[in-house]
Amino acid sequence: MERVFVKPEVCIGCHLCAVWCAVAHSRSKNIIKAFLYEEPRPLPRVIVEERLPLTFALPCRHCAEPDCVFACISGALYKDRQTGRVVHDASRCVGCCSCVMACPYGCIILNNEEEEKKVLKCDLCAGLEFPYCVRHCPNGALVYGSTKGDCR
Amino acid sequence: MYSYLLPEFVVERREERCIRCRVCERQCANGVHSYDAERDQMWAAEQACVGCQRCAVFCPTQALTVRPHPAEYRPNSSWTREKLQDLKKQAETGGVILTGSGNDKPYRIYWDHLVLNASQVTNPSIDPLREPMELKTFLGRKPDTLKIVLHGEDVRIESELYPNIPVATPIVFSAMSYGAISYQAFKSLAMAAKEYGTLFNTGEGGLPAAMRQDYGKNAIVQCASGRFGVDPEYLNCAAAIEIKIGQGAKPGIGGHLPGEKVSENISVTRMIPQGTDALSPAPQHDIYSIEDLSMLIYALKEATNYEKPVSVKIAAVHNVAAIASGMVRAGADIIAIDGLRGGTGAAPKIIRDNVGIPIELALAAVDQRLREEGIRHKCSILAAGGIRCSADVVKAVALGADAVYIGTSALVAMGCTLCQKCYTGKCNWGICTQDPYLxxxxxxxIASQRLINLLRGWSHEIKEMLGGMGINAIESLRGNREHLRGVGLAEWELNVLGVKGAGE
Incomplete structure (x- = not known):
């Protein structure tokens, strides 16, 4: 499957991936409007790990055997057999946070901005042309493809 | 001591565009930007800003403008703001004022007073997109005469030929050492040179062993006054060897790489203990005369079995033509002349801004002198120091250069904004720093691709200019000053440059 690969050796820790991830998941897709005026505030699905000088972005790995899916009590998380993506169906999410605890990478984020607590995760910018984090990485530290060598 | 200095830059943040993403804060190695969670606001400590524009470029909402601080002293043509600030700085530190990059003073830039010719009516111009156009250049000594023997269809050259290096375009990356610039920047230059078929120059910091096999054939390796990283393998893996006598940004001055920049890999490459200062003496202590220079040239040729051209690099100074003549007679195959506006990682500001002569005049004088003495063919001339665009390359070639060295232009292509803070080791663009995070x-x-694009773009433009002149090979332009005319120059300048005034 196509997914996002990270290159820690060229990650500069700017967090632009997270900024644009939030924009990608905003209603307006307008960076200023999304951050300053949208309620609830859009949140990024990608986290940036930092222990300087090491930094790297960490989006969902879309694991072959996803712990989050096994932990989900409501069937909101599932592995899409066709695309290979780990998908989150928000309508079924009960906000129990089992997946948050199960994910070994810390890639699932609890949405505290909304009244009804639900989790958020990377959907590889489903519905958009190309993952925003990859497109906006200024240093080529995030790439998209089936293998690391064959990435755009 | 309380500083009386005025801030150099003002950082303007358009609050209606700022989304508090803190990208600016993370990108600034000088600690200018900071986030205040209590007020949900960004602050800027302007006095620390060096004007490198990293934050402005990386701000995803273009909320930032960084510009020279408008605060001014009472206007005074003699005591300018810069002079006053320098005086205050020295009164506070008692030291030599350091700086980076090249001379930024308004000395006449002769490139901007030279114009090129083009064909009209009496001779045809050439369209480089439809007809072949040759930029290939051979660097090295040429034979005095060429004796050929014909065997039917076969042509054999009888004369003794000297080692020459072909480059695909008359543009070579100038000396920037690993240590002065980051490994990443150094490698980017090497990758671009290899990909495009030209050369990069290792500077005096050696060539990391891991790069020798892949990039040695595109390297000019330097043997400078500190002799850092010089061993037989280093010399033999290279395309050419360069003896560095001087540098345009700091003629007569040595170098000093502070110990904190001498990391493990740099210490191995330079062959000095980790954490020790790398001091390059001002002179080469075994070269006090042309005869001494000759001894080193032939020692290096001996060490490389006479298979590599040896270049000698000097700063452009008053008697540059006579010095160059001596260098050629001493056995130099390439002479590199670095002009007044050449860059540096660190130099005393007073030297950078006041010592040396412009490359245009030096180049013209050297080419003229070597021709008069009948030894121009014995060397190639590399012109360096302030080559900003492809037209400068064409004009340099017309003034007599075989090729040009570009340093500052290459750095700018990689991201440098000439903030002149190279000596601080806090380059926000990751070029002139050894901090792994930066x-x-x-x-x-990415950086090598940017460099390749630059070489490609310039080469296209050079072909266009050549075509316009009705020339189909850069070789036909070399030293062809009939294709140049001066505009706004005094007679002595035209005489030194050896060009006619426009209209003549």
């Missing part, structure tokens, strides 16, 4: 900002894959 250095990885330069991705060699």
């Amino acid at each position: 250095a990885k900002r330069l991705n060699p894959e």
